[in-house]
Amino acid sequence: MEMNWLNRILARPKASTPEQRARNLISAIDAGGLPLHAGIVNDIARKLGLEVAMDAPMEVTIARIRSKIAK
DSSP: OOOOHHHHHHHSOOOSSHHHHHHHHHHHHHTTOOOOOHHHHHHHHHHTTOOOOTTOOHHHHHHHHHHHHHO
């Protein structure tokens, strides 16, 4: 039975760095996944050193994460 994208992401070993977590998040989004928990996205952003307002749209935060890891 083929695993869906979420199962593949969850089956991966825990990322050891915030940068790796961010890469995993962006890879999952690029593969067609949608993050369901804004708190996880915000946590990744904060651990990358980004300031994130509680009411910041998730799309904006994801774009900032994408920009940060592209550098």
